[in-house]
Amino acid sequence: MNIIYKTVLKGSYYTAIDKNQVDYQIDSLICIDDDGQIANIVKPNDEKYEKIQHEAEQQGNLMALTKDQVVMPGFIDLHVHAPQWPNAGLALDRPLYEWLDQYTFPLEAKFKDADYAHLVYDNLVETLLANGTTTALYFGSVDNTGNVELAKACLAHHQRGFVGKVVMDNPAQTPDYYRDESTQVALDETEAFIHQVEQLNKNENIPVTPVITPRFLPSCTDEVLAGLGQVATKYHLPIQSHCSESDWENGYAIETHGKRDAEVLDDFGLLTDKTVMAHGTLLNDEDLDRFKNRGVGIAHCPISNVYFGNAVMPAKKILAKDVKVGLGTDISGGFDPSIYQNIRQAIMSSRMLDEGVDSKVSPELRGKGDAAITARNAFYMATVGGAQSLNLTTGQVKEGYAADLQIVHTKYPTFGHQDSEDTFDKMMYQTTASEIDHVMTQGIFVK
Numbered sequence: 001m002n003i004i005y006k007t008v009l010k011g012s013y014y015t016a017i018d019k020n021q022v023d024y025q026i027d028s029l030i031c032i033d034d035d036g037q038i039a040n041i042v043k044p045n046d047e048k049y050e051k052i053q054h055e056a057e058q059q060g061n062l063m064a065l066t067k068d069q070v071v072m073p074g075f076i077d078l079h080v081h082a083p084q085w086p087n088a089g090l091a092l093d094r095p096l097y098e099w100l101d102q103y104t105f106p107l108e109a110k111f112k113d114a115d116y117a118h119l120v121y122d123n124l125v126e127t128l129l130a131n132g133t134t135t136a137l138y139f140g141s142v143d144n145t146g147n148v149e150l151a152k153a154c155l156a157h158h159q160r161g162f163v164g165k166v167v168m169d170n171p172a173q174t175p176d177y178y179r180d181e182s183t184q185v186a187l188d189e190t191e192a193f194i195h196q197v198e199q200l201n202k203n204e205n206i207p208v209t210p211v212i213t214p215r216f217l218p219s220c221t222d223e224v225l226a227g228l229g230q231v232a233t234k235y236h237l238p239i240q241s242h243c244s245e246s247d248w249e250n251g252y253a254i255e256t257h258g259k260r261d262a263e264v265l266d267d268f269g270l271l272t273d274k275t276v277m278a279h280g281t282l283l284n285d286e287d288l289d290r291f292k293n294r295g296v297g298i299a300h301c302p303i304s305n306v307y308f309g310n311a312v313m314p315a316k317k318i319l320a321k322d323v324k325v326g327l328g329t330d331i332s333g334g335f336d337p338s339i340y341q342n343i344r345q346a347i348m349s350s351r352m353l354d355e356g357v358d359s360k361v362s363p364e365l366r367g368k369g370d371a372a373i374t375a376r377n378a379f380y381m382a383t384v385g386g387a388q389s390l391n392l393t394t395g396q397v398k399e400g401y402a403a404d405l406q407i408v409h410t411k412y413p414t415f416g417h418q419d420s421e422d423t424f425d426k427m428m429y430q431t432t433a434s435e436i437d438h439v440m441t442q443g444i445f446v447k
């Protein structure tokens, strides 16, 4: 019996197979079924190759890539503040608390307005997809009006969206105009959003996942953290927050709780195998052991960390420890919606950590050493690391995985003498949205 595939992509592909290695396969048939899964990958030496190619051609389902195009997994952005999109690139010379108070909270408060939220979120989701991001883990805003619009935008554009209603109930650290009315209201609104998303998801084949989202320790009371831990358990939901992200935030936890923030969040049941913690530039060994034991993922946001992180996150060490780690743009602490740009910054920041930055210090003492990561390490984080952090069967070109893919061409000619490894490196360093020809989520073309 003939199997009819929805789409058969004929071309070469790259996929990470572990932290250090990227597999390259030429001229394969990537066969995608009606459910948007990669049902079969057929190599040129397979006896079924010609038959499957012929049948797909007859049915009009064959998409043959050009010589300079390749397939790669779609990217997973583990940290996006959706309502901050209009501010991308603004005020990055301010310290975190001032940036939040003067620029970020006033903007996020505008998302009570459904029309404004729709305008911004439609553009954001489209922009991320155009940059190859098929899955995004979003912080929404305090008000659910905007959060519903964000969930709708993910559904309308077929992006695998994870959306959190931001919780901020601590009057001492949040402005009057942008705060949950009370702890109970914060918890009720979190549950209300879970039910709103449930309704929106009806009949959708790429559902949005609601996410429990205490903004960070300073914005939350202990009571709300305890309540959110219980809601996460009750509904088996993912959790996201910021952890050890800057000297100020790190110091706040120690001053107010006498503990590091990782321990506080753990005490409230907020560190689980469904948790993603953003930044983590200042995580110590004990925190990392805690993350590993609990199965917590880290959203490494290398661009944003340059501005607010007060340190370089030691990506190589974290990968070596087998703590889950993916990449995040952190719009708008990060100014760029592209995960490619964050791949590049992750590599560059790691080199500065490795070699050091102060020319007055002798070369032997200047850097940490053994800290530089490769383009392959960064690609792994952008794909497999992100998928692991969200417990998704995606992030690889692999049978049984969701067909979340991007088709990309090389920006510049290779002049005939570069091999697939060179081409991969060049793609990691040179790709922009203009070189991403097509993007597919769960087998649906979205670009």
Ligand SMILES: O=c1[nH]c(=O)c2nc[nH]c2[nH]1
Binding pocket: 081, 096, 100, 104, 215, 216, 242, 245, 304, 308, 330, 333
């Ligand atoms: O980079 C950041 N962006 C934010 O919006 C935020 N809120 C708390 N901590 C934060 N860090």
